[in-house]
Amino acid sequence: MTRFAQDGRRAIFWEEPVTGIDPVPALDVRPCPQSGVLVATPVLPDGLSGAEREAAQRRLLDNLLAAHPGDLIRWYYTPMMLGFSGHLDAACTVYDCMDELANFKFAPPELAGRERDLFAAADVVFTGGHSLYEAKRDRHPNIHPFPSSVDRAHFARARDGEAEPLDLAGLPRPRFGFYGVVDERMDLDLLAAIADARPEWSLAIVGPVVKIDPADLPRRDNLHYLGGKGYEELPAYLGSWDVALMPFAINESTRFISPTKTPEYLAGGRPVVSTPIVDVLRHYGDLQAVKIADTAEAFVAACDEALALARSDRVWLEEVDRALAQLSWDETFQRMNGLIGEVFTRRESEAAAVLAKTIPAPVVRTAGRRRPYDYLIVGAGYAGSVLAERLASGLGKRVLLIDRREHIGGNAYDEKDAAGVLMHRYGPHIFHTNSDEVAGYLSHFTRWRPYEHRVLASVRDGLLAPMPINRTTLNALYGLNLATEADAEAFLESRAEPVEKIRTSEDVVVSKVGRELYETFFRGYTRKQWAMDPSELDKSVTARVPTRTNTDDRYFTDKFQAMPADGYTRMFENMLDHPLITVETGVDFDDVSDEAAYDRLIYTGPIDEYFGHRYGPLPYRSLRFRHETLEQPWFQRVGTVNYPDESVPYTRISEYKHMTGQVNPRTTVTYEYPAAEGDPYYPVPRPENQALYKRYEALALDAPEVTFVGRLATYRYYNMDQVVGQALATYRRIAAREGRLEGAAARGAAAAAG
Ligand code: FAD
Numbered sequence: 001m002t003r004f005a006q007d008g009r010r011a012i013f014w015e016e017p018v019t020g021i022d023p024v025p026a027l028d029v030r031p032c033p034q035s036g037v038l039v040a041t042p043v044l045p046d047g048l049s050g051a052e053r054e055a056a057q058r059r060l061l062d063n064l065l066a067a068h069p070g071d072l073i074r075w076y077y078t079p080m081m082l083g084f085s086g087h088l089d090a091a092c093t094v095y096d097c098m099d100e101l102a103n104f105k106f107a108p109p110e111l112a113g114r115e116r117d118l119f120a121a122a123d124v125v126f127t128g129g130h131s132l133y134e135a136k137r138d139r140h141p142n143i144h145p146f147p148s149s150v151d152r153a154h155f156a157r158a159r160d161g162e163a164e165p166l167d168l169a170g171l172p173r174p175r176f177g178f179y180g181v182v183d184e185r186m187d188l189d190l191l192a193a194i195a196d197a198r199p200e201w202s203l204a205i206v207g208p209v210v211k212i213d214p215a216d217l218p219r220r221d222n223l224h225y226l227g228g229k230g231y232e233e234l235p236a237y238l239g240s241w242d243v244a245l246m247p248f249a250i251n252e253s254t255r256f257i258s259p260t261k262t263p264e265y266l267a268g269g270r271p272v273v274s275t276p277i278v279d280v281l282r283h284y285g286d287l288q289a290v291k292i293a294d295t296a297e298a299f300v301a302a303c304d305e306a307l308a309l310a311r312s313d314r315v316w317l318e319e320v321d322r323a324l325a326q327l328s329w330d331e332t333f334q335r336m337n338g339l340i341g342e343v344f345t346r347r348e349s350e351a352a353a354v355l356a357k358t359i360p361a362p363v364v365r366t367a368g369r370r371r372p373y374d375y376l377i378v379g380a381g382y383a384g385s386v387l388a389e390r391l392a393s394g395l396g397k398r399v400l401l402i403d404r405r406e407h408i409g410g411n412a413y414d415e416k417d418a419a420g421v422l423m424h425r426y427g428p429h430i431f432h433t434n435s436d437e438v439a440g441y442l443s444h445f446t447r448w449r450p451y452e453h454r455v456l457a458s459v460r461d462g463l464l465a466p467m468p469i470n471r472t473t474l475n476a477l478y479g480l481n482l483a484t485e486a487d488a489e490a491f492l493e494s495r496a497e498p499v500e501k502i503r504t505s506e507d508v509v510v511s512k513v514g515r516e517l518y519e520t521f522f523r524g525y526t527r528k529q530w531a532m533d534p535s536e537l538d539k540s541v542t543a544r545v546p547t548r549t550n551t552d553d554r555y556f557t558d559k560f561q562a563m564p565a566d567g568y569t570r571m572f573e574n575m576l577d578h579p580l581i582t583v584e585t586g587v588d589f590d591d592v593s594d595e596a597a598y599d600r601l602i603y604t605g606p607i608d609e610y611f612g613h614r615y616g617p618l619p620y621r622s623l624r625f626r627h628e629t630l631e632q633p634w635f636q637r638v639g640t641v642n643y644p645d646e647s648v649p650y651t652r653i654s655e656y657k658h659m660t661g662q663v664n665p666r667t668t669v670t671y672e673y674p675a676a677e678g679d680p681y682y683p684v685p686r687p688e689n690q691a692l693y694k695r696y697e698a699l700a701l702d703a704p705e706v707t708f709v710g711r712l713a714t715y716r717y718y719n720m721d722q723v724v725g726q727a728l729a730t731y732r733r734i735a736a737r738e739g740r741l742e743g744a745a746a747r748g749a750a751a752a753a754g
């Protein structure tokens with residue numbers, strides 16, 4: 001961080017908020033005298049809710065950053081800070097994971113979800129030790145262990161006889177000391193046992209007491225709690241002890257710690273006695289100066305040995321110094337900086353590749369946007385493209401269709417990757433519908449390849465079972481032999497839990513299949529996908545996935561199930577291939593709203609964005625996709641394998657060749673990592689979100705010159721065919737208004753148009 005400041009970059013360290021008396025949130029910003037890093041402390045009024053605290057911090061942070069323009073590197077030590085900074089546009093996001101915070105006392109319940117989001121958002125992840133690295137390495141493709149280093153010169157002062165701190169003066173020797181936070185990770189019984197076993201020793205504990213009640217600390221005449229001290233003072237304390245201690249409890253909260261104080265104690269020339277912390281054993285367990293003991297008795301004996309060592313000649317220190325010689329923060333800095341540099345380079349080349357890529361379309365005409373148009377349509381996904389086609393072909397309207405992405409097709413966009421495999425940039429899209437009208441309409445623009453999607457869920461011990469749950473799933477999971485639908489029905493009934501009123505996504509499933517199957521197939525998946533428990537989500541979400549008592553293992557049962565034979569993008573190109581349609585991609589509504597000449601507007605982007613988030617943002621869930629091309633013809637048995645287990649960071653893996661029928665010696669798969677930030681993919685069905693949407697809808701109704709259509713503009717968790725249906729219905733209303741529909745159809749549609 002210091003180096004960033006020296007580089008001409010400004011490093012800002014955002015602290016936990018403190019409570020102030022002022023009713024208005026404020027930010028206390030001051031430069032650190034040594035490093036120049038700006039330390040920013042939010043000062044918030046008392047009594048704010050969690051959401052209000054986040055909103056206040058977000059505003060304070062936005063203001064601060066506005067004063068420091070330029071590329072932003074976001075650097076997170078805790079996922080909790082994502083809540084008020086997740087919206088920031090960063091050139092690089094670093095997750096510097098220092099501990100398994102979820103195992104800590106009072107860990108907020110949303111931490112796991114936030115961490116998932118941070119993994120999804122991060123470009124690079126550092127872990128504060130090897131054990132942590134091993135625990136997290138499956139969660140990010142660009143993750144690197146960074147065990148603690150040490151400022152040797154700083155702590156070596158402890159060897160030079162620094163002046164003894166006043167609060168230690170007069171304490172009898174030998175002295176044993178610990179510095180660091182005193183919290184649930186400290187083994188308080190062990191501390192008491194050492195004090196009792198050797199009343200003649202002095203034990204000095206330096207550090208703030210956090211999260212535990214000071215009244216719970218063991219009190220003994222020879223046990224001294226000295227409170228927190230500054231980094232500058234630590235060598236003086238260390239230098240006045242004979243032996244340094246790490247009396248950590250061995251439990252979940254210390255499973256992944258990699259205490260920085262180990263090399264610091266050693267650099268200060270003190271032998272160390274520790275309980276068996278994995279990373280201490282791993283990195284320092286072989287040193288004569290480090291004693292590991294796992295019971296109180298053994299710990300006291302190890303303290304005896306360490307004391308003898310401290311009083312012996314200083315030969316043992318040579319081994320210590322050899323071990324520490326490799327450690328330097330400069331080295332750590334160089335390696336981290338190199339990894340961040342790689343992110344920048346990768347981003348730049350990706351941006352260049354995007355710019356270089358042209359859509360191989362016959363249709364995308366870029367003509368002057370100043371030409372007068374009858375309609376400006378924002379968004380070239382299904383909603384926008386269907387309406388463009390209908391208005392041009394059906395009503396002879398001149399249409400300007402824009403999209404801020406550099407391609408048409410919206411989320412259904414597909415393209416051939418470097419291996420020539422047709423894949424979906426925004427995750428697998430499988431077309432299915434019961435609507436003759438929708439299938440018939442799209443068939444004007446594509447031939448179809450029949451395809452029925454099949455999904456397996458990877459459950460315990462790697463068992464792959466059909467999803468939706470059917471009779472085969474039950475037999476496989478429970479080693480049963482349910483032969484008929486009635487058998488399966490009876491089995492499910494015996495497990496189902498009656499629910500009086502089905503309101504939530506939990507109710508829907510538990511009332512049908514019981515808690516165990518719900519937990520196996522739905523709870524983890526849903527928590528990952530939506531970052532909330534199914535009990536907090538509207539029933540419509542999991543109701544999308546039925547339960548079956550037969551052995552039908554298709555994901556959908558619609559009467560029309562097929563993939564466009566030449567891909568979705570080609571279908572959109574054909575749809576937009578009309579002389580009255582002008583398509584401009586890579587163009588945001590903001591770029592043209594003043595400049596373009598048009599009579600009416602059709603908007604298919606997020607409705608809250610259109611109204612400047614006037615009532616606050618509507619929640620959307622996003623995804624991060626990891627596309628991988630493999631040097632093998634096939635990866636998995638079916639189009640999609642779901643991973644409901646919460647410990648797996650992605651929700652599903654999809655393999656496109658199953659869907660497209662393409663023949664290729666290689667295969668491409670996509671992993672989906674749910675995320676809080678990123679493109680808005682999923683409206684989040686919850687009553688309060690629906691209520692917020694209704695407020696925006698009221699604004700929309702007050703703006704009859706604009707038509708809002710599509711998944712984002714009407715905040716509905718719609719499938720492709722539903723959006724096509726919605727767009728066709730919208731077209732009918734427009735046509736009716738224009739008097740182009742005959743008789744009863746026109747009256748009906750016009751009435752619906754309001
Ligand atoms: P979009 O496709 O989102 O198009 C809106 C367009 O508007 C976007 O391209 C956006 O860039 C553009 N835009 C927004 N704001 C602006 C602005 N201010 N200026 C310019 N342009 C703007 N449906 C299925 O039927 N089957 C599936 O298997 C399926 N799988 C899915 C998998 C995933 C991962 C996701 C996210 C969705 C899936 N869907 C599936 C749903 C399907 O993607 C949507 O129903 C459909 O794409 C919605 O079309 P739309 O036109 O409403 O929105």
Ligand code: UDP
Pocket residue numbers: 457467521522523525526529541542543544545642644
């Ligand atoms: N779901 C689940 N387990 C699964 C599949 C789905 O819990 O194996 C839940 C989850 O909440 C998901 C919802 O059902 O978001 C709808 O699933 P669908 O496959 O329709 O999701 P989509 O394709 O829209 O992402």
